[in-house]
Amino acid sequence: MSTATVVPEFVRRTSFIELDARSRAEMLMDAGTGRELVGPFERIESPWLPEQGIAPQSDDGCVVIKGQIGGKPAVVVALEGGFQAGSMGEVSGAKMTAALDLAARDSQNGKKTAAVLLLETGGVRLQEANLGLAVIAEVIGSLLVLRQHAPIITVIAGTVGCFGGMSLVAGLSSYVVMTPEARLGLNGAEVIEQESGIEEFDSTDRALIWAINGGEQRVGMGLADELVEDNAAKIAVAVRKYVEAGLPRAHRSQQVELYRERIDALDVSQQIDPLSLRSSWDTAKKSGGAR
């Protein structure tokens, strides 16, 4: 393609990253099918933030929309990265858990309902500390019930990324879609630097962070399924494809022996080069790691 055709498309496209959580969720739904549940006008807010002088948000940063995707029943749960970095609190956690439980109930009753999770989150909301960690454990429990019946599709678009306890939720998902602007990992670089020192991880080294946590790397090493550019229409196509695909033969988090062997094979006498790891795991993926 010539530059002349590439630039106009890039300019014309609708960015997904620039949309807020509600708009992201809405645009994944088949037109006219989506209905928001426990929306902002019901004002179920965090009771813990005002006590700390922090303004709550009337949807607690979690948007739940039930409807159809590609003609199939689905629920989208979107975390708002712009509110407390998408962190999980008592209310946002309860909304996500309840949505997953209800999708599981419908699925068990014959109406298979996929869940699409838009994860822009730093993990636990530290102002609700123990309830934040507890709701993540409950989200995991509910997700695994639903996953027996219908696929869980996680989209990490950016710019917050998906970190902390919620990275486990990505790890447990049937499919993970990422953009090149998205990051995925358990511990952010700042936390590693604080806990283990700057020799372990220099959190100002942006290139290193992207080489390890970036969407291109996570998809390249087989820990996420598809890299899609920041284009709302293309992300919607990818999500529809995975809703349509149904359950994979095996979930990544069930492939314990494959990953145990890979970890055993690592040379850990020095830091691991992300690019070499990508090519060795990619090869392994083609020769038997495929799901």
Added chain:
Amino acid sequence: MSFQVGLRGKAWFRALTGADSPRAGDPGSVLTSDVALGKDSARFLCVVPNPQARFPCVRKGEVGLEEAYTLAKRIREVVEQDENQKKRPIIAIVDVKSQAYGRREETAGIFLAAAASADAYATARMKGHPIITLVVGQAISGGFLTHGYQANRILAFDDASVVIHAMHKEAAARITLRTVADLERLGHEILPMSYDIRDYAKLGLLHKLLHVENPDNPAPATVGQVRDALILAVDDVRAGTTDLSNRFNSEAARQTRLAGLTARARMEAEWATA
């Protein structure tokens, strides 16, 4: 505080199982033992410090890549063996300061390792294995999500050294732009931020707080008391559901998690008509 995180876990694993060495081929940090518990044979699991660990950032008892995948393997083994028979209880003894904070771990996808272990625990629970977590020391953050937080029932010692929390004080202070002193003060005012296990108990997540004498040095009578509590918890699981709803339906949760319960009730009502 215990002298070193993880040592109390090891002491209790030894006291309850009579064993303290890993299975052949497993890392030194994961202890597995099958012993009688009441009428059952139960699988006990524990993550302990291993100063010789291959990965440098797990040597103080953190839960890393090898720990998480080994837990997943040892849990799935029980699930497979019991496919067509009575489901054995799995007991997670927890004294972990955190997940591993290392670059090697991030590069190799520790998030997936943690997910694999949580998956194995939850799968066992859904298949009917009673999963009981016994918190004897610390249960912090991703370490607890990986090892213990998917249990049907959580028991903890009523002891000042026992801490269940989302993050260490120092790390939490930096991330929330507060001082450690501020955080401690807030912990006394804001229930879910407290580092006190008795405050944690008010959230309704715990099945029981166990009052034990001298938890650093388990005496035979105390071990018997704890074993009895585990047996009762297993019976309680078998009489109930395989999900985690007991946590938010508990009497304490009805007091302290009212906002979340309201959100849940509304979601159920609106779902039916959407």
